Amino acid sequence: MQIVAGVLVIAVVVAVAAWLVIREAGRIAKEPPPADHPLLQFDNVLASPHTAGVTREARMNMGKIAAEQILDALDGKRPPRIVNPEVWPAYAKRFEQTFGFTPEG
DSSP states (O other): OOOOTTOOOOHHHHHHHHHHHHHHHTSOOOSSOOTTOGGGGOTTOOOOOGGGGOOHHHHHHHHHHHHHHHHHHHTTOOOTTOSOGGGHHHHHHHHHHHHSSOOOO
């Protein structure tokens, strides 16, 4: 990916634009903004849906990571990205009761 000189890509710009739409409308904004929205009139603004970064490669990678974590968990390894780590002790106890050995971590 090449960034062209003079182009600024910052998530804050999108957040500010969304806030302006909400403020102007007096309610929660719907996506996409109307075609005549002031932000969309600039020739150096690229508006894209939130899923613009979800490429085929990214989805394949997410599936691969999920599969690796499932296999690691079944092998008795603690997954690296647990969303609710407070349940690990209960999981480890059930794992030991089921498989006969204590998982790592």
